[in-house]
Amino acid sequence: MFNTESIPISIAPMMGCTDRYYRFFMRFITKYTLLYTEMIHTNAILKGDYKKILDFSNEEKPLALQLGGNNPNDLSECSKIAYNEFNYDEINLNIGCPSDRVQNGNFGACLMDHPDLVSECVYKIKSVVNLPVTIKCRIGIDNKNSYEYLYNFVKKTSQAGCKKFIIHARVAILKGLSPKENRTIPPLKYDYVYQIKKDFPNLKIHINGGIKKIDEIKNHLNYVDGVMIGREAYENPYLFSNIDKYFFDKNSIIKNRKEILEDIKKYLEYLYNNNIPIKYLLLHILGLFNGKEGSKIWRKYLSENMHNKNCNPSIIDNIIKLIPNEILELREKLWKEKKV
Numbered sequence: 001m002f003n004t005e006s007i008p009i010s011i012a013p014m015m016g017c018t019d020r021y022y023r024f025f026m027r028f029i030t031k032y033t034l035l036y037t038e039m040i041h042t043n044a045i046l047k048g049d050y051k052k053i054l055d056f057s058n059e060e061k062p063l064a065l066q067l068g069g070n071n072p073n074d075l076s077e078c079s080k081i082a083y084n085e086f087n088y089d090e091i092n093l094n095i096g097c098p099s100d101r102v103q104n105g106n107f108g109a110c111l112m113d114h115p116d117l118v119s120e121c122v123y124k125i126k127s128v129v130n131l132p133v134t135i136k137c138r139i140g141i142d143n144k145n146s147y148e149y150l151y152n153f154v155k156k157t158s159q160a161g162c163k164k165f166i167i168h169a170r171v172a173i174l175k176g177l178s179p180k181e182n183r184t185i186p187p188l189k190y191d192y193v194y195q196i197k198k199d200f201p202n203l204k205i206h207i208n209g210g211i212k213k214i215d216e217i218k219n220h221l222n223y224v225d226g227v228m229i230g231r232e233a234y235e236n237p238y239l240f241s242n243i244d245k246y247f248f249d250k251n252s253i254i255k256n257r258k259e260i261l262e263d264i265k266k267y268l269e270y271l272y273n274n275n276i277p278i279k280y281l282l283l284h285i286l287g288l289f290n291g292k293e294g295s296k297i298w299r300k301y302l303s304e305n306m307h308n309k310n311c312n313p314s315i316i317d318n319i320i321k322l323i324p325n326e327i328l329e330l331r332e333k334l335w336k337e338k339k340v
């Protein structure tokens with residue numbers, strides 16, 4: 001079991017992105033970063049094939065399960081299953097999603113307005129698992145955007161036993177903005193999150209939203225306990241090749257993309273031999289050369305070939321030939337050295 005409360009870097013839960021294939025791939029790049037599942041609604045677990053939905057490989061750990069829902073009994077039932085039958089390291093509650101579907105189900109970001117209900121959920125979950133129970137939320141919703149609003153939410157829910165909050169430093173606008181717009185249009189207010197850490201020094205406070213570079217992460221860690229990265233981790237996974245060395249273990253080796261591809265190829269062979277479509281993984285590696293010469297060729301070749309019936313792991317050998325060697329073998333250091 002990992003103590004997720006002390007892991008300073010995480011990759012955000014992202015529907016359609018952070019499935020088990022993506023997570024397995026990211027472990028070729030970072031051993032220590034905390035990973036999150038996509039949000040899973042309690043109904044999917046209680047009414048669906050939960051063994052399939054919750055299953056993961058040991059290699060993906062440390063791993064947090066993110067749940068969506070608003071019924072304290074359902075949430076605790078799902079957490080009990082996740083705890084007793086699987087080996088998750090954290091249960092996280094989604095109190096940040098603004099989509100219409102989620103609002104219609106009365107969960108996600110709109111629950112920021114119901115701190116008593118969220119507290120009951122936290123309390124009930126905590127009574128059945130011996131794991132950190134954490135909350136991922138926004139700084140507010142709609143015009144409820146004062147610092148006091150966030151302060152009161154954190155105060156109430158922490159009293160129920162939540163000791164770690166991941167705060168996406170934007171309000172969620174529930175009417176009029178799409179989920180995508182809700183990740184760009186409301187301004188980032190990092191100072192709210194920093195102030196929460198000052199006002200609740202005993203809680204673990206993690207910041208999220210718009211963070212893309214090692215130097216930015218480094219700077220945020222002067223004010224909060226952790227940093228969660230979403231889109232950049234998906235669109236530019238190579239960023240994480242530097243995370244272990246910089247934030248966890250200075251003896252970690254920064255892999256080059258060629259080495260990562262060797263790992264990917266072995267995993268593709270495993271999937272292929274077990275009749276699992278290899279596009280499940282290929283979809284997630286489109287960003288591996290982001291910003292580098294060869295990136296366009298890489299994306300084009302993968303996109304055009306991954307859906308072919310005959311696509312097999314040799315697709316990697318075929319594209320490698322199209323990428324310049326100096327890019328494949330570049331062991332890229334992504335932070336600025338301190339000047340002494």
Ligand SMILES: Cc1cc2nc3c(=O)[nH]c(=O)nc-3n(C[C@H](O)[C@H](O)[C@H](O)COP(=O)(O)O)c2cc1C
Pocket residue numbers: 012013014015016017038039066094095096097136168183208209210211228229230231232
């Ligand atoms: C495609 C996509 C799917 C997302 N799905 C979830 C989700 O399932 N649960 C959640 O809490 N947040 C979800 N988010 C929000 C991210 O976790 C994160 O809070 C947001 O993208 C801001 O961080 P970033 O600027 O580093 O991307 C999603 C974001 C994206 C781009």
